Amino acid sequence: MKYWVLISAALNRKRWRTGLTIGSLTVAFLMFGLLRSVAVAFTGEVDFEGDDRLIVMSKLSFVEPLPLSYRERIRAIEGVDLVTHREWFGGTYIDTKNFFPKWPVPAEDWFEVYDGFKISEQAKRDFINTRTGMVAGRALAEKYNWKVGDKIPIIGDIWPKEDFTNLWEFDLVGIFEEKEGSAIYGGEDQVFINHSYFEETRAWGKGTVGNYIVKVKAKEDNERIAKEIDTMFANSSNETKTSTESAFSKMFAEQVGDIGFMMNSILSAVFFTMLLLTGNTMSQAVRERTSEFAVFKTVGYSDKVILALVLCESLTICVASMVLGIILSYMVFLAISADLQAFMEDIAFEFSVVSWALFTAVLMAIITGLPPAIGAMRLKVVDALRKN
Structure with a gap:
């Protein structure tokens, strides 16, 4: 003392x-x-799954779109199981601080490619059949107290509608969860939008997608298939860069x-x-x-x-x-x-x-x-x- x-x-x-x-x-x-x-x-x-999925993006930049016509050409490659795609929607829910990823995706096969998500068969059907359908992750739905049947307004900041208004309204038709042991980038803190409605309603960019997700039959073929995809579109106006989804996610994390x-x-x-x-x-x-x-x-x-x-x-x-x-x-x-x-x-x-x-x-x-x-x-x- x-x-x-x-x-x-x-x-x-x-x-x-x-x-x-x-x-x-x-x-x-x-x-x-x-x-x-x-x-x-x-x-x-960072330890994300996705060794059996390939991400095909523009060689120029992640934000550069790719033609929608590439889908069938990629699907024809030997060893490819499924091909889907997504687009970054952006947008604001009520307030700019309410940020979460919003992806227009093909409702028909999205959850077949991403089988690490768990969603009811009824919700899948409603997502496919509802033109303005949206499905949300459990964590996000609980955060904003969303329930199936709610209308979710999103103010578009990238994609205006054909009439050049910015208010998009989606119907919440289902809630998905991550299966135990899954580690998908974004997890339950994102929403998926029916791409058909997005494609026919947006003012510009029709016929393009953000990137493709390719599910392969055997991950041992990843390198061969990635090389074939990039070779197929080499010297075109939309060249590609292909990598596994886990490598793609880690690349973003490293950046x-x-x-x-x-x-x-x-x-x-x-x-x-x-x-x-x-x-x-x-x-x-x-x-x-x-x-x-x-x-x-x-x-x-x-x-x-x-x-x-x-x-x-x-x-x-x-x-x-x-x-x-x-x-x-x-x-x-x-x-x-x-x-x-x-x-x-x-x-x-x-x-x-x-x-x-x-x-x-x-x-x-x-x-x-x-x-x-x-x-x-x-x-x-x-x-x-x-x-x-």
């Missing part, structure tokens, strides 16, 4: 400086808590993984600056108290105690800032988590964020506190008193 009194007195000696230092570090740890949560979500391990790297880079720059700030604060504080340390040594405090006192001052500043910053970042995370999860369903404020913050605070305290602490420990009483 007597040592804490000394540490507290040292920190209160220049309250404005201590307060500003803690405030700056608190903001840094606030950023740390939020950005690390985002970085963890983007750099987590957004760069965002995780960017977040970590920002944090590194912030904490390097904070390192310089805290180091300067500690060095200045020790220089101002040279005579005090001389008196401590005169009355019997050992060199090791002097070293420990300075290190504890640095540790108190860094850990107090970390605690305040992480508490604030958690409060901010709770306030915005619903919006974040609309874009990154795996984002969470994990314990690893807190443990990394504590490790960073302790490391920073040692790096910034050790040099002035060693200087104070080695201080000669006579020299210190002479300076003052």
Whole structure:
């Protein structure tokens, strides 16, 4: 307790400086808590199924469409079981924060290709037979309290209707779930729209699709079939690039993984600056108290105690800032988590964020506190008193 009194007195000696230092570090740890949560979500391990499905996309870009006529030509390749397709719809449900993937797909065979989804036979039939039909994942339906029979309005931001209005209205005819053990990209947080209605109603882009999904009879033929597809359309105006769905999903995850790297880079720059700030604060504080340390040594405090006192001052500043910053970042995370999860369903404020913050605070305290602490420990009483 007597040592804490000394540490507290040292920190209160220049309250404005201590307060500003803690405030700056608190903001840094606030950023740390939020950005690390985002970085963890983007750099987590990805393990999606789809080794028996191939994705055929434009060689130019994922958003470049392919002709609808490619479907039958792909289906004719030996070893191909089924061919379906999808298109990115975009659009907004009530508010822009209500983001979820919306895919116009062929109702007839979509759930044959994606047999990792579970849906009732009645819902399948209704999806096929209902011109404006839509099916939604269980998680999404529960999130928005949707029930079969509801009309779901979507404001189109990419695809206007033929009359150039943007309001699309779909009938929810079924709810699907992921089978146990399945790991399909998007899972139950997406909806599928009857492509027939989309195709005949959209104002432009008719006769094209976003990409094809090819289900193969034997995954050992993946490489051969992918090569045949790309060779078939080589030197055409719409060349293709084919890969397994699992590889395609991982490619997307790796691309957004760069965002995780960017977040970590920002944090590194912030904490390097904070390192310089805290180091300067500690060095200045020790220089101002040279005579005090001389008196401590005169009355019997050992060199090791002097070293420990300075290190504890640095540790108190860094850990107090970390605690305040992480508490604030958690409060901010709770306030915005619903919006974040609309874009990154795996984002969470994990314990690893807190443990990394504590490790960073302790490391920073040692790096910034050790040099002035060693200087104070080695201080000669006579020299210190002479300076003052």
